[in-house]
Amino acid sequence: MTEFFRIERPYFDPAASEARFFYSLNDLSFTEVLTFPTVPDLAASESAAFEKLLGLTALVLGVSYFKLRAPLSIEAPDIPLTEAERAFVIDVYENGLGEFYARNELARFGKLTLSAPDDAQPRKDAIDLPERTLLPIGGGKDSLVSVDLLTHTGVPFTPFAVNPKGPILSSVEAIGTDPVYVTRTLDPEMIRLGKEPGFYNGHVPSTAINSMIASLCALLFGYDQIVLSNERSASEGNVVFDGRETNHQYSKSLGFELLIGDTLSNATGGALKYFSLLRPYSEARIASLFTKERKFDSVFSSCNRNFRLTGHDGALWCGVCPKCHFVFLIFAPFMAKDRLLRIFGKNLLDEPKNEHSFRELAGLTGQKPWECVGEILEAAACFYTLSRHADWHEDAVVKAVKADLFAQYGEEKLQLAMAECLTDSHDHHIPPALAAKVSAYAV
Numbered sequence: 001m002t003e004f005f006r007i008e009r010p011y012f013d014p015a016a017s018e019a020r021f022f023y024s025l026n027d028l029s030f031t032e033v034l035t036f037p038t039v040p041d042l043a044a045s046e047s048a049a050f051e052k053l054l055g056l057t058a059l060v061l062g063v064s065y066f067k068l069r070a071p072l073s074i075e076a077p078d079i080p081l082t083e084a085e086r087a088f089v090i091d092v093y094e095n096g097l098g099e100f101y102a103r104n105e106l107a108r109f110g111k112l113t114l115s116a117p118d119d120a121q122p123r124k125d126a127i128d129l130p131e132r133t134l135l136p137i138g139g140g141k142d143s144l145v146s147v148d149l150l151t152h153t154g155v156p157f158t159p160f161a162v163n164p165k166g167p168i169l170s171s172v173e174a175i176g177t178d179p180v181y182v183t184r185t186l187d188p189e190m191i192r193l194g195k196e197p198g199f200y201n202g203h204v205p206s207t208a209i210n211s212m213i214a215s216l217c218a219l220l221f222g223y224d225q226i227v228l229s230n231e232r233s234a235s236e237g238n239v240v241f242d243g244r245e246t247n248h249q250y251s252k253s254l255g256f257e258l259l260i261g262d263t264l265s266n267a268t269g270g271a272l273k274y275f276s277l278l279r280p281y282s283e284a285r286i287a288s289l290f291t292k293e294r295k296f297d298s299v300f301s302s303c304n305r306n307f308r309l310t311g312h313d314g315a316l317w318c319g320v321c322p323k324c325h326f327v328f329l330i331f332a333p334f335m336a337k338d339r340l341l342r343i344f345g346k347n348l349l350d351e352p353k354n355e356h357s358f359r360e361l362a363g364l365t366g367q368k369p370w371e372c373v374g375e376i377l378e379a380a381a382c383f384y385t386l387s388r389h390a391d392w393h394e395d396a397v398v399k400a401v402k403a404d405l406f407a408q409y410g411e412e413k414l415q416l417a418m419a420e421c422l423t424d425s426h427d428h429h430i431p432p433a434l435a436a437k438v439s440a441y442a443v
């Protein structure tokens with residue numbers, strides 16, 4: 001039997017504020033449900049643009065079910081697509097799942113087929129969206145730096161999150177503005193099968209998924225821009241597999257931002273904007289910007305262990321994962337030591353058992369971890385700064401890596417790398433007026 005994955009036409013019930021997405025994988029069927037806040041204007045879901053975004057959302061959310069077998073054939077018989085939308089969907093199923101293919105050793109690049117009717121009537125008329133900003137909040141440093149930048153440049157915004165928990169809830173409470181929260185219920189049978197023999201499991205492009213859900217909210221609740229908090233370091237990949245660079249954070253990359261930004265804009269006749277406010281910045285620069293505002297210190301966390309579907313165990317920072325180590329490392333050059341130790345509850349750079357993990361982050365061994373961590377050279381540059389810093393140079397891990405760090409990179413390269421980290425890039429798609437205000441504040 002030739003295996004296939006079919007994405008059915010999704011269904012939105014405005015009275016229940018609920019969207020349902022239906023999938024078939026060979027003889028298996030799955031349903032995913034999104035529950036939105038009460039929709040103020042039921043007509044908002046009747047536009048052709050909403051129908052278009054709902055169809056595209058069905059395609060993007062499908063990756064979770066597709067990955068159980070990753071067949072070569074994807075069918076969407078009732079979801080018409082333009083050529084550009086087809087390219088967008090293939091990008092999500094190829095590059096968005098790049099880590100999944102690399103770790104399962106599945107050769108799928110360039111081999112997937114997407115069968116869907118042609119959309120002969122691409123949208124030309126802009127729909128009417130008020131000038132309002134939806135700001136996805138991940139509970140970590142990045143989106144909270146965006147909060148600070150928007151606040152100080154006088155741009156009001158509404159926090160947005162999918163399945164908020166732990167640090168997202170506490171951060172939004174500290175922001176003090178009413179949020180838009182969406183509940184996403186994955187089909188439990190998919191999660192069960194993902195642990196069974198005969199099925200694959202692995203990473204999915206969560207930012208693409210959350211962004212499509214945000215786009216539905218933009219139309220339902222009236223927002224003309226979705227502002228992401230994706231840093232420039234997110235564009236660096238992890239390993240080359242099957243002839244392509246694969247990237248754990250692919251749907252946070254600049255390339256994907258452009259693709260999804262165009263897709264959302266075209267679907268709404270140019271009404272809906274999508275860009276990342278933090279694209280000019282390295283992770284180190286974002287860490288330095290975070291130090292400006294203290295009110296999130298005790299409520300935020302960048303540790304992804306908080307965001308498992310089953311909830312979290314209450315500890316904001318696990319202290320053992322690569323993401324905790326990376327965030328500690330990039331904060332250290334910029335934040336007073338006692339403040340950083342209060343946030344993490346301990347000194348991760350003074351625990352010898354963490355040395356191997358820190359070496360991976362700085363490119364001194366192994367490969368870049370499959371995690372949301374910054375560039376290798378950025379981590380190395382932070383270590384260089386710490387090796388010359390009165391507060392940090394005696395700490396166990398800093399002392400242990402210093403000789404290898406200097407031998408591998410050389411002092412000049414490390415100095416240049418730090419200067420580069422602190423230089424803002426012009427390769428971004430922030431509207432010019434906002435970009436000017438933000439760069440005036442973020443000195």
Ligand SMILES: CC(=O)N[C@H]1[C@@H](OP(=O)(O)OP(=O)(O)OC[C@H]2O[C@@H](n3ccc(=O)[nH]c3=O)[C@H](O)[C@@H]2O)O[C@H](CO)[C@@H](O)[C@@H]1O[C@H](C)C(=O)N[C@@H](C)C(=O)N[C@@H](CCC(=O)O)C(=O)O
Binds near residue numbers: 205248
């Ligand atoms: C929280 C987390 O990091 N989870 C990753 C982890 O999954 P785990 O099994 O430990 O727990 P759950 O997240 O609860 O997942 C249970 C199963 O459900 C599958 N699943 C989950 C969400 C979904 O949308 N679709 C699904 O099919 C999942 O595969 C499990 O079988 O390991 C998984 C395998 O590597 C990862 O896929 C989980 O990652 C989540 C989807 C997730 O939301 N991760 C973000 C925190 C994340 O990694 N963000 C990236 C950006 C990625 C991007 O391209 O946008 C980042 O911050 O770098």
Ligand SMILES: Nc1ncnc2c1ncn2[C@@H]1O[C@H](COP(=O)(O)OP(=O)(O)OP(=O)(O)O)[C@@H](O)[C@H]1O
Binds near residue numbers: 138144163164230252
């Ligand atoms: N559950 C969620 N709902 C909506 N948006 C989210 C969610 N989780 C993350 N995001 C958004 O996705 C993007 C990438 O998330 P990421 O985890 O990098 O950001 P963060 O949590 O703000 O910072 P950090 O990298 O320190 O964890 C950000 O714009 C973030 O706001």
